[in-house]
Amino acid sequence: MQEPTEVVGRNGAQARVLAGVRSAIIEGRHAPGEPLSELALAAEYDVSRTPVREALKQLQIEGLVEVRARVGTFVRSPSRREVVELFELKEMLEGMAARLLAARGPVPVLDEIEDNLERSGRAVAQGDTEDYARLVHGFHELLVVGADNSQLESHYRTLMNQLAYHRLVSASLTRPGRLGASLAEHRNVLELIQEKDGFGAEFAMRDHVRSSERATLAADDPLAGGTPLRKEV
Amino acid sequence: MQEPTEVVGRNGAQARVLAGVRSAIIEGRHAPGEPLSELALAAEYDVSRTPVREALKQLQIEGLVEVRARVGTFVRSPSRREVVELFELKEMLEGMAARLLAARGPVPVLDEIEDNLERSGRAVAQGDTEDYARLVHGFHELLVVGADNSQLESHYRTLMNQLAYHRLVSASLTRPGRLGASLAEHRNVLELIQEKDGFGAEFAMRDHVRSSERATLAADDPLAGGTPLRKEV
DNA sequence: CGGTAGGTTCTTGCATGCAAGAGAAGCTAC
DNA sequence: GTAGCTTCTCTTGCATGCAAGAACCTACCG
Structure with a gap:
């Protein structure tokens, strides 16, 4: 790059x-x-x-x-327990990001998110999992950056590096039906943000993260019984 | 030491x-x-x-x-904006800790917290601000450690170091009425944890952190107009 | 054939020397 | 007196050498 x-x-x-x-x-x-x-x-x-x-x-x-x-x-690769802990943190931080972004009112980043969701819709329609995985990453990234809290952003990035998140996500998105559900959750979050419903956005986001976590861990579970995450592709 | x-x-x-x-x-x-x-x-x-x-x-x-x-x-001392950002994070992390602790059910650390609150009550009754400040620190510490999430604990400690928190708290507790209010909020949080009301505990804790933050920033504000936190004692 | 003891080689931890750059102090010219 | 330039010092960034320890491999003995 x-x-x-x-x-x-x-x-x-x-x-x-x-x-x-x-x-x-x-x-x-x-x-x-x-x-x-x-x-x-x-x-x-x-x-x-x-x-x-x-x-x-x-x-x-x-x-x-x-x-x-x-x-x-x-x-180092995080143990299973650490992954669970990291996801619990991720849920809180992204929920916080959604709430803070809602509180900011209309800012340009909201248009970027809207654009992201439009492209995500096209990716889902075409069944392009790889492209959608990239857009998902972009969605979460825009949310956290848009929250305009540099400390949050810093801790969040550390977290995501530890999780090797994008690799995990790619795996989870292969599960049937997950793409559409994921996109609907994203749209719901954006809607609540646009309505300036901070706590609504926070909890919608937290629910979304939990769903995504379940899909991810479920996709990872049957393959590796023990600790090894980040399997080779 | x-x-x-x-x-x-x-x-x-x-x-x-x-x-x-x-x-x-x-x-x-x-x-x-x-x-x-x-x-x-x-x-x-x-x-x-x-x-x-x-x-x-x-x-x-x-x-x-x-x-x-x-x-x-x-x-380095955090700018005013960074302090606000750090407090926002602190609110989420401690709320998370309360929720996780409530979910754990009856664990020994709850007895420690109960003991902490009893001693806090005596300190308030005697007007011993310094002792109470120590106990407050212990309360928050017990909560975070008791949440049994090492990642949360790690990020939390980094946060608190940056805030030089105990020094800020000592200042805020000098405000009249803050001691009693603080103790009542702590008791409320513990009660909700004991009742296994995770979200109740989370939000009670978040409210408490916000109150504490307001008192702290208010105590710090009139002294220093600009950026300098961590004034000499 | 198995187990143990020894040595060898690899690793990181720490000490030190050199170089590049930033900043302040002093000097010179006006 | 003041502005600008020069030099000097102090800082960190990087390279390198040495030492302590751990793990592995081998040879020897039972």
Whole structure:
């Protein structure tokens, strides 16, 4: 997505490594449990161990890797329990976003959401699951950004990175009937926001997140009995 | 609070620096805006710059310090807007905690909360504001821990560190009548939890957080017209 | 053939040296 | 006296070297 020759302003090396490794983990190019040697990453990004260490430290705080002292650094995947906990948080944060957005009144982002839902309708009509998954991601993103609360946005992004959410969602959307139901829920949320019904929007959103969670966990469950999420596609 | 000679298991140096600097910032021993030289901290903790850098990096992610490349590292204090945003998040997270705790049914932590409220009652009767402030902190802590959601707990702690919350609360409790009202709200929340009324508990808690927030911001407002929170005591 | 002890190699944790840049202080010219 | 420029110092960013420890592999013994 980005030109590798792009010059990052201040701390170039560390930021470059951070972005690279993070996206590699989220997109599944590094499998859960896989060891990430500082030395190997340093060679890969053509920098010394120092910026690699700092990038890995940040990823550790974000919950994406686990550093065991004098043993190694490993790609971390949340346990089943953590996934449930993260979904519970996600429900609250997105509900909050819907409520805050409703309270803001008419703002341009509402038009973007409306446009998103129109395109989502076309994707559902054509049965284009992949395109719809992208649009779903966009819908939630617009909602959170539109809430205009940078702290919420920050915590939310950390959460979503841990969940590797888009991969989970893609799986859940393959379930028959889920597409249409999902779209109807989205439309309901937007309607309540436009009516400035903050609490209505919050709870509609929370219900939607719970439904989506159930579909996601159900889609994931039969395949893997134990802990492994983020299976290979 | 801790013996400085205590040996930390794995990465001793960094953990020691991290804990020391973080508590120093939260407790106000480092004023907002104050520069934190890596070299000076290294000398103070008798380590090299490396573990200091890693500790500061973590504090940067937590929002407690700001690192400007090739300029310096400074103690960060949230802007007024950020404080409002953080309170909005706090409201959701604590409401969530109350709901989750109610759903757990009778667990030992409920007895601890009951004990906390009894002692709070005595503190209010005696007008011991300082003791009550500690008990308030304990109440909220018990609630969040009792919710048994480690992700919630983690995000909540980050939040509270950024707010330097206990200092703000102490200020708000000096307002006449706030002590009694606060205690009554706490009792109401516990009652609803004991009745397993999850949503009732959630909203009682959210109301309580909003009241507390209003009292806090009101107590802080007249003193500082602009941005500075965390005034010296 | 199995188990144990030793060594070897890999890992991260920490210390240190160098370089680039920002900012302040002082000097010079007007 | 003041504005502008130069220089100097202090900061963090990055590279590298060393050390401690963990895990694995191997050889040896029962």
